Amino acid sequence: MGVKFLTLLTDFGLKDGYTGVMKGVIYRITPDAQIADITHSIRPQDVFEGGLVWSRSCPYFPDNTVHIGVVDPGVGTQRRPIAARLGRHLFVCPDNGLITPLLEQAEQAGDEVKIVHLDQPRFWLPDISSVFHGRDIFSPVGAALANGVSLEEVGSAISDPVRRSPPRTEKLNNGWQGEIVSIDHFGNATANIDRQQLQGLRNIRVRAAGREINGLVHTFGEREPGTLVAFIDSDDRLAIAIVQGSAAQEIGIKVGDRIEVVAEA
């Protein structure tokens, strides 16, 4: 079968060893696994941010990679644990909308979509805590899937996964209104407006955090350090940044802020 790839995305942070424990559980079941961390620094219990980062990272991995995602405010309640095949990849996570952006991508692309409720405890650890299903359910099931166990074996098909949709953009007379959905490590702010929505708009102005920016740059190098710029980011989203600085710190832009992009009338 070649190498068995798994990835981990959680809000567990790095200090407590929780993510190390998940790797131990996986290696015991799938000794030939190759495990990559996507991130463990999703804001605690921020299912929306988790879904966003997950959806832009997973597609770059090899076919049949098993992606385990754990942002799980409802751990221990009746919320279902699920697994899914979406096109080329497999996913394991709580049923709380974490998978929504990936599911919508797959549906729009016409990819294979199959989702199961993880209801087969023989694939879990023997003792199930009520607070750490990342260790007790999601890691052992992910490891089993990487070993070639089928979705049908680990759970029962469902067609009603919880969906948590991203904030919608609104069409304006001469552009779009959206909101900031992510601030990255550099303080760059990404909007829920994508490259396609900007097609056909000329002489664009972008308004956010009380500022107005004329036009888009193609690279940061087109402007002096310290300049506020708008651009299309590496995931084809409208974003704003300060060249060699932090837009989050310097103009105070944050997740949830309104952003408008308008063309010349």
Added chain:
Amino acid sequence: MGVKFLTLLTDFGLKDGYTGVMKGVIYRITPDAQIADITHSIRPQDVFEGGLVWSRSCPYFPDNTVHIGVVDPGVGTQRRPIAARLGRHLFVCPDNGLITPLLEQAEQAGDEVKIVHLDQPRFWLPDISSVFHGRDIFSPVGAALANGVSLEEVGSAISDPVRRSPPRTEKLNNGWQGEIVSIDHFGNATANIDRQQLQGLRNIRVRAAGREINGLVHTFGEREPGTLVAFIDSDDRLAIAIVQGSAAQEIGIKVGDRIEVVAEA
């Protein structure tokens, strides 16, 4: 022999490349190693916290995993470097009590216990700094052990490892007094009181940080967001948390704080 697993736990942080250097040293000696990070964010020189995280993480890894732990305020002094077999696993670390919780677990379980003083420099890097034995001694010895070199080859048997015991709990008339030993990434506070000590106690009240909590919850979902709750955590310890919040930030609870659990008289 299959895959050779090693883990790393240190207080080195992630920014300086020190942990990357340790991996380089290991791969040069054991190219077929699979290395997992447990954590590198132990509080600088906090041997007790290191031991706690180590003891709850290592057991989840495959048999014969070599665990390298470096929290080492006495680096370069006469403190001995040691290695040990404790049951199914191997350990390499400074002799400063970091291994105490794992050693006590092994002794209580009746597991094999064998400890050696690392006094065979032929398994070390050629040049030994006085400040980075993680690179110069612990990584190359761990890599040798993963390659199948025996404990007897890398050091001489000892029976007097330094022990640093965790704070003890105290029996009360109708319960236990203990202390907070760990605050995790979510701000949850864990006590040195375990599930077994609570058996037989009815109508429990938990007192800590000037608050009193009635009863234990099984899952966070039983209470509204913002509620202070007590529960048994994923390592079978008494813990307190704020549902979808941070007990550390919101009630100021911290390591060393007294905690009491009492039953109805």
Added chain:
Amino acid sequence: MGVKFLTLLTDFGLKDGYTGVMKGVIYRITPDAQIADITHSIRPQDVFEGGLVWSRSCPYFPDNTVHIGVVDPGVGTQRRPIAARLGRHLFVCPDNGLITPLLEQAEQAGDEVKIVHLDQPRFWLPDISSVFHGRDIFSPVGAALANGVSLEEVGSAISDPVRRSPPRTEKLNNGWQGEIVSIDHFGNATANIDRQQLQGLRNIRVRAAGREINGLVHTFGEREPGTLVAFIDSDDRLAIAIVQGSAAQEIGIKVGDRIEVVAEA
């Protein structure tokens, strides 16, 4: 060929999944890769710090390891992407001086030096963003090199890489004047003065941040906790630290501060 080792050093941080994406790109091209993180916490766009950490970490890895370094304030501009063989190792990075310390080490050691401008887009991802060449150019080229593709195939030879030299030390009558070039996770401050420059100096005094320290310690254990000490660090550089404390926090020493070391007249 055995295992194919790659390392990553970036200023991307850990929260956004960018480094996970790079690993996905590499694994798709080189499924049998073993990837080690050196660090992703270089100060944003601090090419000098990146070069320093890179130069002290890479040499510990196995021969023919491919090291990918991305600290890239000029991404998307005319700055060239490059790859190099320096002695036993391969490197891929932007041409902005990140490689200078490693290049100077190789030149001083008389190692093989071969540098190419990455001008062969068939080794890149099909779509090239203007802001994330770590994903689009450096990772796929690094993966190709790990697979055994030659430097000649991925680019055209150049002899004029951008050089960004570290700050120079100045010879004093009876010692050296230099500056602090790095503060590590423990708050220890490292100078650009090395062990060799101190040979022959007796009864050394070190002056920095308004303090004077008499003599060098060999290990931290020689002084009481809280004492300010000077020592030769694990990379053979003059450094100052507070025993079991943080020199950065407690005496406010920082990168760029002047440091003097003088011998008895």
